[in-house]
Amino acid sequence: MSTLLVAVLGLAGLVLLTFGADQLVVGAGRLATVLRVAPVIVGVVVIGLGTSAPEFVVSGTAAVRGNAGLALGNLVGSNILNVTLILGVVAVVSPVLVRSSVPVREAPLMVAGVTVFGAFALVGLKLVAGVLLALLSIGALVLLVRLSRVPPDDPLPDDVAAFVEPSPPPGRWWVEAIRIALGLAATLGGAQLVVDNASTLAHLWGVSDTVIGFTLVACGTSLPELMTSVQAQRRGQGDLMVGNLLGSNLFNSLIGGAVVGLAAGRDRIAPFGFAAVTAMVLAGVLAWLLLKRGSRITRPEACVLLCAYCLTLPLLISANS
Known part of the structure; x- marks a missing residue:
């Protein structure tokens, strides 16, 4: 198979992956309006979970096939890219403002989750690690939901409503359920194409699966996060x-790590x-500290975040080549 054909199939997989994840997020977001949750929790749980679906599926598929470098490289690379390149690009265009609860609650929880996943990644993931990370995932979800519920009688915050509207009409919730199912199917199919062709490209180009994982694949599976972040920032929804x-x-860290461990x-x-x-x-930690300084990213x-990504990427490539 020629390099061009492999690259085209890989790009087709990324397009399918991005489209599927987008529909998954839209459907989940519209149904979540019924729950009347805070904007941060819609971003963290509904949209954050939905846009992470490509990482879960790609890494899980790679783990089943015994491709450890691609499985973990995708998760690690996406985690770095999200809080450096994506956050940096969005904040360069327009400074990001958030509420004080974000650096106090969500940011340290994110750092804790990433650190736990990193510790398991250093010693190697297997079934026991997968089970422990799955339990931690459930605990984190329960904690976030309990801390961020909005009373049922309160109106949905404008920033959430603007992002997920129009909500499904009464009796038509099943339309969004179908949207979610189709989005998931497209995500799975796109992930299959990405894993197959990314691994083939790695061999054709003579680079390691790990490098392909935290560069090309990580960038591809982070496209939903980028698209969602740009849309939210354009509407002035810094919390979201x-x-x-x-x-x-x-x-990515808890559920993605659990998927990889259980698949192994x-x-x-x-x-x-x-x-x-x-x-x-x-x-x-850098993103957390910057948010903690004034609940904003200027x-x-x-530029500091962008420089951090630009400096980190070549070091990681050279260390894993």
Whole structure:
């Protein structure tokens, strides 16, 4: 198979993946309006979880096939990219403002989740690690929902309503359920194409699956986060935008790590590189500290995040080549 054909099939997979994830997020977001939850929780749980679906599926598929480098490289690379490149690009265009609860609650929870995942990645993921990460995922979801519920009689916040409207008419919730199912199917199909052709490209180009994982594949599976973040920031929804990115990292780490560990079963997924795991944790801490300074990301701070990504990427490529 020619390199051009492999690249075209890989791009087709990314397009299908992005479209499927987008429909998954729209459907989930519209149904979530019934729950009357806070905008941050819609970003962290509903949209963050939905836009992380490509990472889960791609990494799980790679783990089943024994491709540890691609499985973990995708998760690690996406976690770095979300809080450096994507957050930096959006904040350069327009400074990001968030409520004080984000750096106090959601940001440290994200850092904790990334750190736990990093610790497991350093020693190697297997069934036990997958079960533990799955339990932590459930705990994190319950905690976020309990802390961020809005009383049923309260009107839905304008920033959430603007993002997910129009909500499904009474008796038509099944339309959004079908949208979610079709979006998931497209995500699964796109992930299959991405994994197959990314691995083939790695071999054709003579680079490691790990490098392909945290560069090309990570960028591709992070497209839903980028699209959602740009849309949210354009509407002045800083909480929703940051919540999406923080939630994506939290779920990439806990649920994504759980999927990889469970897919590996009794066979341990090989330990991941120390440099990459350290860079992932430090990127999360950097974003947290910048948000903590004033509940905002200014343009100079956005440049710091972009520089962090530009400096980290070549170091990781050289360390894993």
